[in-house]
Amino acid sequence: MADLKLIKRGAEAELYRGEWLGFDAIFKRRVRKAYRNADLDRLIRSTRTSLEAKLLSGAKRIGVPTPVIYSVDLHKTEIVMSYIDGTTLKKLLPDMGDAEINVIFSVVGDCVAKLHRGGIVHGDLTTSNILVINGKIFFIDFGLGEYTESLEARGVDIHLMRRALESSHYQSSRLAYQSFAEAYSKTLGDGAEEVLRRVGEIRRRGRYVDGGRCMVD
Amino acid sequence: MSSVRYVLGIESTAHTFGCGVVSSEGVVLSNSKSEYVPKAGGIHPREASQFHAANASATIRDSLSVAKMDLSQIDAVAFSAGPGLGPCLRTGATAARMLSLMAGVPLIPVNHCIAHIEIGRVACKEDDPLIVYVSGGNTIVSAFSDGRYRIFGETLDIALGNCLDTFARALGLGHPGVPKIESLADEGKVFIPLPYVVKGQDVSYSGLLTMAIRKSKESDPNDLSLSLLEVAYGMLAEVTERALAHTEKPSLLLTGGVARSQRLQRMLESVCREHAARFHVVAPEVAGDNGAMIAWAGYLGLLKGQEIQVEKSFIKPKWRLDQVEVPWRT
Incomplete structure (x- = not known):
């Protein structure tokens, strides 16, 4: 050593x-x-x-x-x-085309759904915490994660990822989130709709977000 | 627009009614304010707005007289259009519309959060700092990207200043609460564990406040104040540090009313040192809500044609920082 x-x-x-x-x-x-x-x-x-x-x-x-x-x-x-000899998604994303973004965020969505199904939330799903190597992705930095099956924790997990996308990669955030949500729903199955609805609700809880705090959809 | 020399700004989002005049060089010529202090509890929006209406005229007069000007020398009037309390915003907007019509000069709507950022930025002469904006109503970590101030982290519930003020009231420390909590904390010795809630880039203060108040019956006030500040500021320092590492900005600007806290300044300065970033804090005179910052942001907006017709000059109580186009930056 x-x-x-x-x-x-x-x-x-x-x-x-x-x-x-x-x-x-x-x-x-x-x-x-x-x-x-x-x-x-x-x-x-x-x-x-x-x-x-x-x-x-x-x-x-x-x-x-x-x-x-x-x-x-x-x-x-x-x-x-x-040691994983990969590159952060943060570095790769700006040079990716729409098709590539769709592919990679479908994989991210699939993996996050598996984590949630397995009772894990990551807690800090930024593009800096996803390593890409030959089209395969690795998740790192679980320091803010927890073992939980709560709807709220899952919602917050995805909400934070979406917000990180919007602040760091505004141009591609919409497409990325769309691909993510589709793959997440496909893998998680029945409970997914409820989680994604909660994501919207958490977003509206933010300060001064249009739509108010108590409105549903 | 090169003929614009002096802009007057009106601030009335919450408990402060402010009026300031700035020059096109960013020099603050006057910055008058009157502050509504509730008899008990937090801000009552209607009472605050009535206070503002009663004090508007005197505050505006004072501001012009300190600047040694009369209204005819003012080239534009800016007002805080949001975010804030509806009744308070309407009072300030009404005063601003009237001044703009009287003087026959453009009216410019200003986002209150943008004003806090720009008044700090002009003084520290940093082009692209990471922003930490903390006040009674807001807790935001932001950085400029793609034409707007993007929000990297914020509070998921109540603001830092709100948390500390409410705790101070619960302890009977009065207003303003933060300096009083800080002097108690200076005498604190034992750290009492309290909920430390960081979620990704965001913080949450409501559980911390509830627990701190609950523990106030059984704990030493000095120790509790110390622990509350260590946890509340520590959470903010952590998300700030993460944003610094993520965005790799060369400097940090601390702005907003709570920026006056020296304990918080020391903590964030230490974060900057570890990441080789330059640390700046807004001047105390323009840290809290004030008219001069509105005037300065209004000037920047006016240069890019952000004036508005009186008929369309609606207030926007829920105007988020990241909804605002910032055309004066590239």
Whole structure:
């Protein structure tokens, strides 16, 4: 574990690349935040590390591609996982044509439906948290996720993705969401309509959104 | 439009009735205000609007006299058209329409959130900062992209200032609440766990407020104030940090009434340091709601032909930041 190379300083963790028992690995360390109260900081980092490890392997078990976990250290708040040699969807999206967007977001929709069906919400479905490699996608960063089957949590999960699309990729957001919703409904089946209706409702709860807070559709 | 030199702005979205004059260079020549303080509880929209109607004339006169001007020297009148409380907005809009007709100059509708952003941006001279806008009514993390200020994160329920003010009232600390909570927090020692709710890029303060008030009966007020601020500001700092990492903006601008909080400033400054971003905070005189910021945003809008006929100058109580075209930026 001698040669760790810092490859990304994210918002809440530092990512190092190195070798773990001969495997090409990512070391994700949640670092202490100087701006936060020390007790609160400790609590947030250890809960999220443990939860993320559980969710990453839980997701894989239900057929959603994620990195393989090699090791978890709650004291160092570190997860060691397999290195995925992919590119973030955030980087690829601006150069994608409509057909490609349709294909990739159908896959995203299918995977998110599988997660939800398996009782997992991701909690931070931005295009930075989806890696693409040869047309296959991997989900990373489950630190804000949870094990839940609640309609509200599923709705919020999708609402946040839609909003992230609109703020970062305004041009393609409509098509992307459409493809997503279609694939999500197809995979999830009966419950999907209810979830997507809730997404609309959550959106209207936002401050000053047209249509008001208490109107239905 | 190069002949436009002075713009007068009227602000009346909530408890402040403000009138300010700015020059085309972005210099604030006057910024008068009168503030409605409820006898008990939060803002009562009708009472606030009656207060504004009673104080409008004196505030406008004061603003012109401080700027050493009379109405004939004003080249345009801007007003806060939303978002805000309907009755309050209508009072300000009525005053602005009248001034515009009296002076025979263009009337410009201004989005209140845009005004908070632009008054901060002109002073910090940053072209493209990440915006953190926090006040009694709004909590927004925003960045400019594709012709508009896009919303990266916001509150899912109540605003940060609203949360803190309500807590202050529950503790009987009075108004304004934030400085009082902060001085209690300075004496706090023990951290009391409270609901820390971050969902993706968004925050939620309503559960935190409920829990903080519930715990106020059994906890030391200093410790509770410390914990409330650490959790409330910590949540905002976290989504801000994520937005900085995601957008890779070179700088951050903290604006809105709660921007005056030094504890929050320190926290966000620390976030910026970790991401090598420049940190700026709006000047305290133009942090809270005020007329000068409306005047300045109105000037920017006027340059791009955003004037409006009096007959069409409706208020927009639910005018979201990301619905507004921002043609003066590219």
